[in-house]
Amino acid sequence: MKRKKLTSGRIFDITNVILVSLLTLIIIIPILNVVAQSFADAKSLAEGNFIFFPKGVTLDNYKAVFKDTSIWKAFLISVAKTVFGVVTHVFFCSMVAYGLSKRDLKLRNIYTVMGVITLFFSGGMIPTYLLMKKLGLLNNFLVYILPQLFSYYDVVILMNFFRQVPVSLEEAAKIDGAGAWRVFLTIIMPLSKPALATIALFNGVFQWNDFMTAKLYITNRDLYPVQMKLYEIIVQQMAAANNTFGSVVLSTTSKGIQLATIVVTTVPIIIIYPLLQKHFVSGMMLGAVKE
Amino acid sequence: MGLYFKEFRKQLPLQAMVLPGIIFMLIFSYYPIYGLSIAFKYYTVVDTIETAPWVGMQNFKIILQDKYFWESVVNTLGISFLKLLFGFTTPIILSIMIYELNEGMFKRIAQTISYLPHFLSWIILGGMLINWLSTTGMVNQVLMFFGHGAKPTNFLLDADKYWWIAALSDTWKEAGWGTVLYLATMAGIDPTYYEAARIDGAGRFRQIMSITLPMMRNIISINFILTVSSLLKSNLDQTLVLMNSQNQPKAEVIDSYVYRMGLVQGDFSYATAAGLGVSIVSVILLVITNRMTSRLNEESVL
Numbered sequence: 394m395k396r397k398k399l400t401s402g403r404i405f406d407i408t409n410v411i412l413v414s415l416l417t418l419i420i421i422i423p424i425l426n427v428v429a430q431s432f433a434d435a436k437s438l439a440e441g442n443f444i445f446f447p448k449g450v451t452l453d454n455y456k457a458v459f460k461d462t463s464i465w466k467a468f469l470i471s472v473a474k475t476v477f478g479v480v481t482h483v484f485f486c487s488m489v490a491y492g493l494s495k496r497d498l499k500l501r502n503i504y505t506v507m508g509v510i511t512l513f514f515s516g517g518m519i520p521t522y523l524l525m526k527k528l529g530l531l532n533n534f535l536v537y538i539l540p541q542l543f544s545y546y547d548v549v550i551l552m553n554f555f556r557q558v559p560v561s562l563e564e565a566a567k568i569d570g571a572g573a574w575r576v577f578l579t580i581i582m583p584l585s586k587p588a589l590a591t592i593a594l595f596n597g598v599f600q601w602n603d604f605m606t607a608k609l610y611i612t613n614r615d616l617y618p619v620q621m622k623l624y625e626i627i628v629q630q631m632a633a634a635n636n637t638f639g640s641v642v643l644s645t646t647s648k649g650i651q652l653a654t655i656v657v658t659t660v661p662i663i664i665i666y667p668l669l670q671k672h673f674v675s676g677m678m679l680g681a682v683k684e
Numbered sequence: 685m686g687l688y689f690k691e692f693r694k695q696l697p698l699q700a701m702v703l704p705g706i707i708f709m710l711i712f713s714y715y716p717i718y719g720l721s722i723a724f725k726y727y728t729v730v731d732t733i734e735t736a737p738w739v740g741m742q743n744f745k746i747i748l749q750d751k752y753f754w755e756s757v758v759n760t761l762g763i764s765f766l767k768l769l770f771g772f773t774t775p776i777i778l779s780i781m782i783y784e785l786n787e788g789m790f791k792r793i794a795q796t797i798s799y800l801p802h803f804l805s806w807i808i809l810g811g812m813l814i815n816w817l818s819t820t821g822m823v824n825q826v827l828m829f830f831g832h833g834a835k836p837t838n839f840l841l842d843a844d845k846y847w848w849i850a851a852l853s854d855t856w857k858e859a860g861w862g863t864v865l866y867l868a869t870m871a872g873i874d875p876t877y878y879e880a881a882r883i884d885g886a887g888r889f890r891q892i893m894s895i896t897l898p899m900m901r902n903i904i905s906i907n908f909i910l911t912v913s914s915l916l917k918s919n920l921d922q923t924l925v926l927m928n929s930q931n932q933p934k935a936e937v938i939d940s941y942v943y944r945m946g947l948v949q950g951d952f953s954y955a956t957a958a959g960l961g962v963s964i965v966s967v968i969l970l971v972i973t974n975r976m977t978s979r980l981n982e983e984s985v986l
Contacts, residue, residue: 405888441820489705492698516716517959519946543708573697602805620807
């Protein structure tokens with residue numbers, strides 16, 4: 394490397410800024426390209442000779458997306474599974490974590506060992522599928538919620554956070570006659586908002602992005618979340634591409650709809666992204682120092 | 685004993701809060717682990733796990749002779765090694781580059797942008813990739829601009845390019861996110877080390893090689909162990925969205941093979957056995973790499 398000989402820190406800084414800029418552009422340009430294409434008309438899409446500015450700009454792709462009731466429905470399912478899933482997950486994990494955060498809890502060692510084992514071993518795809526079938530969760534909205542209620546990883550994060558709440562606050566409440574539930578709901582939960590937010594955000598991103606649950610357990614298209622709907626559109630397009638043996642004469646209208654759906658599906662992530670960024674470093678550190 | 689139960693009774697409200705979690709784990713974690721026993725059985729749709737007849741190691745014997753299974757193993761390993769080559773090293777280099785930037789707007793923007801793809805689903809990214817790699821897509825445009833290849837090709841229909849596409853797209857998606865932990869580690873390095881090095885006349889590059897990298901040795905080892913032990917793990921989301929009938933011979937990975945054999949063709953026992961066998965080999969890999977790196981580091985990181 395030349396840089397080794399050039400002792401001037403200035404040249405180092407400039408080279409570094411240029412390299413980081415290049416890498417950043419490699420990440421952002423393709424994304425902007427998809428956004429630009431989603432606003433392109435059929436002719437520009439077929440020609441495709443632009444990166445940022447299509448010759449023909451149109452809102453037709455978006456109009457088509459918003460007219461398609463099946464996409465709307467899929468959006469509603471996604472919103473429902475995300476909101477309902479996050480609220481139940483955070484509450485369920487917090488409840489268990491509060492109990493486990495008490496070091497003098499009887500049988501606590503057994504519970505902990507049971508939890509740690511779940512972090513390293515799982516039954517895998519097929520036995521889990523057979524369980525869902527047995528529980529009647531195939532083609533059931535609850536399959537998005539019930540299996541996601543609990544995660545021992547999140548419980549450990551919450552448990553460590555709950556322990557930082559001053560014991561004196563709890564003691565005072567107990568003297569006033571508050572029971573375990575009362576303490577949990579009125580003292581622990583409100584004081585742990587940053588941890589709850591971190592768990593909620595990460596679980597929310599998972600729920601919004603999750604397509605595998607639908608792919609594995611849902612065949613009823615009325616229950617498809619938007620990610621699964623998008624997958625279906627993409628697979629149809631690929632099949633169309635294959636039928637022409639590589640020459641790819643895609644229907645440009647469905648390509649436009651696909652691109653617009655991609656953009657619309659990404660918007661919620663972009664909206665909460667600043668919040669995510671605020672929380673994810675702390676979330677990751679909490680996870681890294683667990684146990 | 686009497687005292688124990690008395691204390692347990694006093695804790696009843698707390699125990700009642702933990703109990704749902706225990707029941708959850710028994711049903712959703714431990715029952716499927718018990719369900720792994722069908723790998724040693726002949727399980728059909730009409731059976732329950734209990735009534736299916738035992739067949740011993742028969743499923744495993746068939747798997748060892750299954751040409752398509754080994755094809756999926758080769759693909760999984762091929763993609764994983766490329767991921768190890770790019771996906772493991774890029775975050776280390778990128779995090780050092782970001783660390784060396786001066787605090788300010790540019791650093792924040794670079795971080796914000798590089799973390800973003802991690803939060804996009806593989807379906808979104810898959811749709812984007814199919815678009816970029818198509819004949820009219822961005823990649824062909826750029827190649828044509830630089831005068832490469834007279835005729836644009838659809839890269840995803842070219843089986844020989846699939847491993848590279850899978851590994852590089854994964855690196856593109858996760859490299860930025862991979863820097864978070866490294867940057868957090870670097871933030872903990874004592875600044876006086878750098879001051880001392882500067883007084884001794886060390887340049888910036890020398891400081892990286894002699895201070896930053898050695899200080900990150902532990903966290904890099906941990907990540908290396910985790911990466912190596914997941915060599916046999918594959919990305920089912922990515923595979924399902926990027927695989928097509930043309931690239932399937934190079935794109936089929938173990939997970940997608942298990943998915944296809946089990947859930948599409950209904951051969952539950954066979955698919956479970958394949959998955960179980962691969963998990964066991966993964967655990968062995970984890971133990972071996974942990975031993976090897978601990979010998980290098982003189983301390984076990986796990």
